[in-house]
Amino acid sequence: MTNGRFITLEGGEGTGKSTQARRLAARLRALGHDVVETREPGGSPGAEAVRHVLLSGAAEPLGPVAEALLFAAARADHVDTLIRPALAAGKIVICDRFIDSTRVYQGAVGQVESSLLDALEEMAAGDTRPDLTLILDVPPETGLARAAGRGMGDPDRFEKEGVAYHASVREAFLARAAGAPGRCVVVDATPDADVVAAAIAGIVASRLGLAVQAAAS
Structure with a gap:
């Protein structure tokens, strides 16, 4: 058991996960909570190196199983070096994507067998699981339009896929x-x-008992 709280934000491209993660973190910090913001793939030096390989599309020709293995390797480093120590120290960890993204992109869509994903999840995360997962939902056309409008250059490995x-x-x-x-x-x-x-502030308050100030910081 950990003393901290682990909140993940999930959803498709352009749903606003990164924006809402930052806003939630700011609200919680304004109340004196010690908050760690992080993301997947990435969040630790080793995992950030793997992030580039994954999002650049360099691993795509190897197939979804290889991508799942790389995500798991990045997650193992992320959990061991950042998430688990922060939770043990009583901090609130807010992560942009986590295990649900692997289950969706490589599992449900990529058709990687659930037994393999089970094993990879246990290896990479063990008993470190979110207390609350916020799944941000928009129609795919809306999400892709938002992603294209961010002006961040060429679409990444997943943004480039069709509706x-x-x-x-x-x-x-x-x-x-x-x-x-x-x-x-x-x-x-x-x-x-x-x-x-x-809406997210209300959910966090009701589900985790963490009061969140009404105004964004």
């Missing part, structure tokens, strides 16, 4: 939420970011 692919991703995330209602909450991410942030 049908991202529709499958959305369905898989919603199925994950339905299968774990005690941990997962679906958040309508189509409204203005302020509206979404307020």
